[in-house]
Amino acid sequence: MRSLYSDRRTWLHAVPAGIKLLVIATLGTAFFMVDRPAWLAAGAGAVALAFATLGRSVRPALRLVVSITVASALVAGFHVAAGQPEVGAVSVLRLMSASLLGVMLAVTTRFDELLDVFETLLRPFERLGFSTGRLALGLGLMLRFTEHFFVQWRRMDDAHRARTGRPGGMALLAPLTVRMLLTARRVADALAARLGG
Amino acid sequence: MSRAYSMADPDSAPRIGIDDVTLLRGSATVFRGLSLTLTERRIGLIGDNGAGKSSLFRLICGLDAPASGTVRVCGCDVRAERARLPGLVGLMFQTPDDQIVFPTVVEELAFSLSPSGISRRQARAQAREFLAGRGLADWADRAVESLSQGQRQHVCLLAMLIARPRVLLLDEPYASLDLPGQAALAADIEHAGQQILVSTHVLEHVRHFERVIWLDRGTVRADGEGAKVCAAYETDVRARAARQAPADTPPQQVCDAQPV
Numbered sequence: 001m002r003s004l005y006s007d008r009r010t011w012l013h014a015v016p017a018g019i020k021l022l023v024i025a026t027l028g029t030a031f032f033m034v035d036r037p038a039w040l041a042a043g044a045g046a047v048a049l050a051f052a053t054l055g056r057s058v059r060p061a062l063r064l065v066v067s068i069t070v071a072s073a074l075v076a077g078f079h080v081a082a083g084q085p086e087v088g089a090v091s092v093l094r095l096m097s098a099s100l101l102g103v104m105l106a107v108t109t110r111f112d113e114l115l116d117v118f119e120t121l122l123r124p125f126e127r128l129g130f131s132t133g134r135l136a137l138g139l140g141l142m143l144r145f146t147e148h149f150f151v152q153w154r155r156m157d158d159a160h161r162a163r164t165g166r167p168g169g170m171a172l173l174a175p176l177t178v179r180m181l182l183t184a185r186r187v188a189d190a191l192a193a194r195l196g197g
Numbered sequence: 198m199s200r201a202y203s204m205a206d207p208d209s210a211p212r213i214g215i216d217d218v219t220l221l222r223g224s225a226t227v228f229r230g231l232s233l234t235l236t237e238r239r240i241g242l243i244g245d246n247g248a249g250k251s252s253l254f255r256l257i258c259g260l261d262a263p264a265s266g267t268v269r270v271c272g273c274d275v276r277a278e279r280a281r282l283p284g285l286v287g288l289m290f291q292t293p294d295d296q297i298v299f300p301t302v303v304e305e306l307a308f309s310l311s312p313s314g315i316s317r318r319q320a321r322a323q324a325r326e327f328l329a330g331r332g333l334a335d336w337a338d339r340a341v342e343s344l345s346q347g348q349r350q351h352v353c354l355l356a357m358l359i360a361r362p363r364v365l366l367l368d369e370p371y372a373s374l375d376l377p378g379q380a381a382l383a384a385d386i387e388h389a390g391q392q393i394l395v396s397t398h399v400l401e402h403v404r405h406f407e408r409v410i411w412l413d414r415g416t417v418r419a420d421g422e423g424a425k426v427c428a429a430y431e432t433d434v435r436a437r438a439a440r441q442a443p444a445d446t447p448p449q450q451v452c453d454a455q456p457v
Contacts, residue, residue, distance in 0.1 A: 003342050
């Protein structure tokens with residue numbers, strides 16, 4: 001599976017995964033509870049600043065950030081056309097902030113750190129007889145597949161540009177879905193072979 | 198010639214026993230009544246695409262269930278005793294991206310130790326030691342994304358080796374490697390202590406093996422010493438290519454001749 005993780009270490013690599021997840025959960029909730037554009041703009045500015053401090057480590061994810069920006073611009077344009085610029089600003093600021101936080105997590109966090117957090121959180125379920133190791137792996141893989149989706153999309157978009165000279169856009173959605181399903185099956189096979197499941 | 202073996206003593210058993218296996222995929226029959234006893238240290242699998250090489254590997258590591266017959270590795274039924282398999286057999290897939298789940302090398306190797314039940318911290322420490330023992334200590338914290346295709350393939354092999362299975366199945370491991378990568382992998386295979394089965398289209402890498410099996414549409418077309426079986430397969434491929442080549446096509450001109 002492809003990944004956005006960067007081995008160029010930053011200050012955020014040293015922050016425990018549990019704290020990163022807590023910050024994302026807290027800020028994510030706050031961004032969706034606050035609806036004053038000025039406050040949201042301040043929050044988004046702080047997130048963007050934190051993102052910028054990661055420097056060249058975020059390079060693997062820059063195309064993803066550009067895609068999010070384009071999507072945000074489309075959302076904003078739609079709301080402006082509908083005569084609701086303030087709603088558009090709120091939506092875009094929330095979208096950009098939450099996405100940048102997610103990208104920062106993916107770029108600076110090892111997978112087994114996330115598994116440690118999930119296993120700790122799921123520990124109470126062990127008493128009920130659940131295999132929390134497998135459950136944590138499943139949750140972690142859900143995040144890994146999100147990363148893999150974007151990296152795969154970028155590769156298919158490159159292939160589309162090379163052959164047609166223009167970006168793939170929505171035309172990539174069906175082949176990308178098929179590719180992701182095939183990857184899911186192969187990863188499941190690899191896990192079954194390695195874990196004996 | 199069939200060789201009897203005792204299930205009670207895995208060490209004396211042939212490493213892999215495939216007994217009268219029929220494998221169906223949809224409406225197609227991949228294998229019908231296939232029987233093989235695989236005991237040699239190095240075994241090559243050759244044949245055209247679709248001959249059944251990958252399917253045979255999937256059977257051996259329990260990923261595919263035969264419609265009838267049994268597959269045993271070191272006396273262990275691969276379908277009935279799946280939990281024991283990670284310690285017995287490791288499969289390296291054709292594409293490293295399908296096999297590598299973790300974003301860094303040390304995590305990927307440590308994950309192979311998880312069936313043994315040790316903690317993740319211990320597994321990471323062992324993975325670092327394992328890499329250091331091979332002069333690759335600086336690989337530990339590298340992002341897999343930053344590695345070349347050959348290096349990723351190497352990570353897949355290391356992730357198998359660290360689990361110390363008794364049998365390694367390598368499915369077309371040379372397919373996407375450059376020549377230095379192929380040479381490095383061939384050296385790794387040469388030095389590994391396990392029984393190794395390699396499926397490949399690059400015959401040079403299995404020609405010296407003590408045993409090579411040529412699969413053809415799910416049946417064993419030839420089985421024996423590597424040099425002889427590879428030569429037979431090459432002769433067959435040349436004959437088929439000659440039959441398919443259009444007889445009356447003139448040789449293509451490389452460039453137009455200019456009048457002097």
